[in-house]
Amino acid sequence: MLESYRNARAYPFCPGCGHGLILDHLNTALVRLGLPPHRVVIVSDIGCQGLGDQYFITHAFHGLHGRSVAYATGIKLADPDLKVIVLIGDGGIGIGAAHWLSAARRNIGLTVLVMNNFNFGMTGGEHSATTPTGGVTATTRGGNLERPLDLCATAAANGAGFVWRGTAFDRELADVIVEAVQGECFALLDIWELCTAHYVPNNAWSRRALIETRAALGMPAGLVHRGERPEYARLLAAAAAGQHVSAPGLRGAALTPQFAATLDREFRLVIAGSAGGKIRSTARTIGEAALLSGLWAAQQDDYPVTVQTGHSISTLIFGPREILFTGSGRPDALVLVTEEGRKAAGRYLRALTRESWLFTTPEFAGLDTPAQKVVIDSSGLGTQRSRKNLGLLLSAAALRRLRLFPIEALEAAIRGERRKDVAAENLAAVAASAAVQEAGRRGA
Structure with a gap:
């Protein structure tokens, strides 16, 4: 067992600052836990406390102001066994x-040590969300008029599993940290301390004042709340492994190549249509078909904030080798579905060459382009043709002509849809794409 998780470097904090006390308690807690250093990650925020992670032999992550819990959430979700x-x-x-309200609501297994000294100590002693009423800071020279945020009550109300309040001087703090880490839940420790550079001289602040202020505000000390419910990172991992059928947004199985593609180079396909026309979902399904054919694929989408109105453009890149970027300036093929798509796809139309393909409807038969133009007339399909499946129908017809990979791969990708009614409609559109009339010509 390690005797310390600290390295040999001395803390840089001001004399009397509470940060060093809290970090010493953390070190004691880590020794008692006996965790392998490579299985512990300390994520630090901006501020004086943000200097603390570099004094430990664990993993460390340092990011933007206020975002530490968001980073920590991602780390925990990626590896639920990490502390x-x-x-x-x-x-x-x-x-x-x-960020921390969402983590509490989800019950992400993080231990959040709030080093609460009631002001922005690093930037000059400005007031914060926890500055007590009447507190004098650089921005509240006449005394703070606001009520401070009760971190513990807020965390508890939003579903945290372990909530505690105390001070940096509490002897049991290391034990509390041990309990919080072992609890495998969202744990928030509101640790009151002294900022000797700013808050102490401005308010005649002291260890005794911490306790008196806490009582005056009606904020209890010690264990404020404990709740029992599943920890989210493990719950999500189980869902991803197929052990929980109600997991939202997770595909049931990995995409394993089942078909053989003939494509031996990168190919760029752009689908330009209208929002609400299932352009993005069509592109996603085509991308999955490429994966099922042993290709790599990347997708980029462009649509307005109105979501269901305006344009919708998806750019797909396929290839036999890994693709590390998205988007394309010059498509090898453009599927032009609607007028809204045409208006937004001007740069793609202008980039077409004699080696490019343009697949479109009779509405755009007169477009002037050097590309190999294929006009697809689906008007004879009747009820099989709709605003929502036209993008898929045209794209499927294009894939039949381009022969990048078997059309059966597209059908297999569609069968993987969670909603079987949607899958049936899409399969019908792909089948109908074999019956459309094509008129091919170069230029116009």
Whole structure:
């Protein structure tokens, strides 16, 4: 067992600052836990406390102000077996409120140590979300008029599994950290401390004042809340492994190549249509078909904030080798579905060459282009043709002509849809694409 998780470097904090006390308690807790250093991640926020992660022999991650809990959430979701500890100040906890409230609501297994000294100590002693009423800071020279945020009550109300309040001087703090880390839940420790550079001289602040202020505000000390419910990272991991059928947004099985593609180079396909016309989902399904054919694929989407109105453009890149980027300036083929798509796809139309392909409807038969133009008339399909499946129908017809990979791969990708009624409609559109009338010519 390690005797310390600290390295040999001395802390840089001001004399009397509470940060060093809290980090010493954290070190004691880590020794008692006996965790392998490579299975512990300390994520630090911006502020004086953000200097703390570099004094430990664990993994460390340092990011933007208020975002430490968001980073920690991603790390925990990526590897639920890691012990992830967040160091954040009262400034960051106010700036990043949405992040830790969401983590509490989900019950992400993080231990969040809030080093709460009631001001932005690193930037000059400005007031924060936890500055007590009446507190004098660089921005509240006449005394703070606001009520401070009750971090513990807020965390508890939003579903945190372990909530505690105390001070950096509490002897049991290391034991509390051990309990929080072992709890495998969202744990928030509101640790009150002294900022000797700013808050102490401005407010005649002291260890005794911490306790008196806490009582005056009606904020209890000790264990404030404990709740029992599943930890989200493990719950999500189980869902991803197929052990929970109700998991939202997760595909049931990995995409394993089942077909053989003939494509031996990168190929760029752009589909330009209207929002609400299932352009993006069509592109996603085609991308999955490419994967089922042993190709790599990348997708980029462009659509307005109105979502269901305006244009919708998807750019796909296929190839036999890994693709590390998205988007394309010059498509090898453009599927032009609607007028809204045409208006937004001007740069793609202008980039077409004699080696490019343009697949479109009779509406755009007169477009002037050097590309090999294929006009696809689906008007004779009757009820099989609709606004929502026209993009898929034209794209499937294009894939039949281009022969990048078997059309059966597209059908297999469609069968993987969660909604079987949608899959049936899409399969019908792909089948109908074999019956459309084509008129091919170069230029116009």
